[in-house]
Amino acid sequence: MSWGLSFVIHLIAALVIGLAVPALSALVFPFAVRRLSGFMSDRLGPNRVGPAGFFQPIADFLKLLLKEDVAPLKADRRLFRLAPAIAFITPVLAVSVIPFSKGFTIANLNVGLVFIVAFSSFTVLGILLAGWASHNKYSLLGGLRSVAQMVSYEIPMILNIIIIAMLVGSLSLNDVVGAQGKIWFIAVQPLAFLVFIVAGMAELNRTPFDLPEAESELVAGYLTEYSGMRFGFFYGLVEWGNASIWALTGATLFLGGWRGPFAGNPGWLILKVLVLAFAVIWFFATFPRLQVDQLMNFAWKVLIPLSLVNLGVTGLLIILLPNSFLPPVAAFSWASVITIILLMGPVLRKALLRKRLKLNPGTELGTSQS
Amino acid sequence: MHFSTPIFYLVSALVIIPAVLMVAMRNLIYSAIAMIACFIGVAAVFVTLNAELLAASQLLIYVGAISILILFAIMLTRRRSGAICLFFHRQSWAALPAGAALAVVLGIVLGSARFSAGSAPKNPSTANLASLLFNQYAFPFELASLVLLVAIVGAVLLAMRERRS
Numbered sequence: 001m002s003w004g005l006s007f008v009i010h011l012i013a014a015l016v017i018g019l020a021v022p023a024l025s026a027l028v029f030p031f032a033v034r035r036l037s038g039f040m041s042d043r044l045g046p047n048r049v050g051p052a053g054f055f056q057p058i059a060d061f062l063k064l065l066l067k068e069d070v071a072p073l074k075a076d077r078r079l080f081r082l083a084p085a086i087a088f089i090t091p092v093l094a095v096s097v098i099p100f101s102k103g104f105t106i107a108n109l110n111v112g113l114v115f116i117v118a119f120s121s122f123t124v125l126g127i128l129l130a131g132w133a134s135h136n137k138y139s140l141l142g143g144l145r146s147v148a149q150m151v152s153y154e155i156p157m158i159l160n161i162i163i164i165a166m167l168v169g170s171l172s173l174n175d176v177v178g179a180q181g182k183i184w185f186i187a188v189q190p191l192a193f194l195v196f197i198v199a200g201m202a203e204l205n206r207t208p209f210d211l212p213e214a215e216s217e218l219v220a221g222y223l224t225e226y227s228g229m230r231f232g233f234f235y236g237l238v239e240w241g242n243a244s245i246w247a248l249t250g251a252t253l254f255l256g257g258w259r260g261p262f263a264g265n266p267g268w269l270i271l272k273v274l275v276l277a278f279a280v281i282w283f284f285a286t287f288p289r290l291q292v293d294q295l296m297n298f299a300w301k302v303l304i305p306l307s308l309v310n311l312g313v314t315g316l317l318i319i320l321l322p323n324s325f326l327p328p329v330a331a332f333s334w335a336s337v338i339t340i341i342l343l344m345g346p347v348l349r350k351a352l353l354r355k356r357l358k359l360n361p362g363t364e365l366g367t368s369q370s
Numbered sequence: 371m372h373f374s375t376p377i378f379y380l381v382s383a384l385v386i387i388p389a390v391l392m393v394a395m396r397n398l399i400y401s402a403i404a405m406i407a408c409f410i411g412v413a414a415v416f417v418t419l420n421a422e423l424l425a426a427s428q429l430l431i432y433v434g435a436i437s438i439l440i441l442f443a444i445m446l447t448r449r450r451s452g453a454i455c456l457f458f459h460r461q462s463w464a465a466l467p468a469g470a471a472l473a474v475v476l477g478i479v480l481g482s483a484r485f486s487a488g489s490a491p492k493n494p495s496t497a498n499l500a501s502l503l504f505n506q507y508a509f510p511f512e513l514a515s516l517v518l519l520v521a522i523v524g525a526v527l528l529a530m531r532e533r534r535s
Binding site: 076079109110111114115117118119120121122124125128129132140144147151154171 | 399403406422423426427429430433434435437438441442445446495496
């Protein structure tokens with residue numbers, strides 16, 4: 001096959017799958033969130049349109065499409081229109097490095113892991129520009145908050161991706177899946193998996209970390225001035241598309257990717273993605289929102305030190321036992337997870353008592369800016 | 371991957387046009403966006419050279435971190451009132467000889483440089499890059515991280531002093 005033909009085929013595949021994944025997530029996830037969190041809080045959720053409410057997302061989509069596209073008078077219109085598109089680059093591109101089954105990756109790069117992390121910066125950029133271009137203080141504060149949060153939580157995320165890369169000895173996602181033939185990495189590094197989940201929630205701006213959209217403080221954050229399909233773009237395609245990318249990455253790194261009983265195929269990957277998405281919705285329905293100072297403290301004083309220790313110990317074990325490092329790494333990781341779970345109750349209780357004695361309103365970004 | 375000429379020109383345009391726009395734009399935010407586009411163009415240059423790791427790092431560090439910080443800084447400072455004339459003002463007379471001198475130096479450097487033409491660019495493997503970085507060039511690498519650490523400590527110190535006063 002000639003180089004040009006191969007280029008065209010890959011381009012079409014990247015566009016089709018890169019657009020299909022965010023579009024499907026924008027259709028499935030918001031509906032699933034409303035319906036499942038409804039059941040979890042003993043409500044029904046949307047159930048009027050079609051059987052069991054299945055056509056609700058299509059009705060919502062049509063409504064958003066037909067609404068007028070309004071931009072504020074003083075907004076920077078060009079950037080206001082460009083921002084959702086910039087943010088949308090992330091989910092479209094990141095899909096292309098995920099291996100869907102044996103030998104089926106759109107762009108089989110040997111540094112796929114780094115690319116997934118690198119592509120996530122476009123969403124950060126889009127949100128920052130959306131907040132600024134809206135010419136609205138709530139939008140700007142929401143945008144800045146969102147970006148500060150995403151940048152902070154990207155660090156533990158990357159540290160834990162590095163841990164998996166060290167276990168595999170490669171940055172290629174195909175090698176990561178290949179190395180999980182005998183045992184999935186969730187069994188080897190449960191600590192890294194937990195930090196990956198928590199950091200992912202924060203990076204996706206999901207509850208309990210959905211501060212950028214704290215209605216009582218910031219109206220709707222960077223989304224405040226967006227309406228119609230541009231709002232749909234941000235809320236549906238970008239946010240839920242990124243949630244899908246996160247779930248795809250998590251399933252590939254920790255849950256064995258497309259591997260499964262009978263024959264490895266994309267169906268297993270989709271099943272694992274749905275399991276992770278269910279976990280996201282579960283947290284959404286269960287946890288209250290954090291304060292902005294607690295959020296930053298949690299990233300810099302808990303998650304990053306924890307990830308660094310995990311990274312250091314794992315690296316040391318790999319150097320000391322180059323041939324059989326998986327059992328000791330697993331032992332260390334499981335031991336730390338159990339210790340953390342046992343210690344969590346007493347430590348949190350003490351922290352809460354201290355907090356009650358000395359209430360010190362945070363002066364972090366987003367609360368003290370004028 | 372086959373390295374072809376039209377793609378090279380396309381990618382070069384992706385670097386040069388935003389670079390010019392960055393200097394020419396009047397709005398600082400627009401300049402910053404042009405600069406980001408230029409960074410992405412440089413990442414594309416790395417891709418055409420089969421240096422995928424460098425391309426990803428370029429996106430991660432320059433687009434994901436440095437540009438975001440610059441945008442943060444611009445958004446948190448007050449917008450300057452009045453028009454800012456960027457291209458033609460008194461300083462351009464001083465800039466002319468400086469620019470000419472830079473052009474001469476760059477011309478000499480480019481003229482004396484030897485480019486290995488003809489052969490396809492080698493694929494720098496990640497493992498080779500890492501072993502070079504952590505063995506042969508470990509000292510400069512650590513030195514660079516030390517410089518960055520000092521810069522961070524200095525920034526925090528300045529911010530703390532401002533808050534206290």
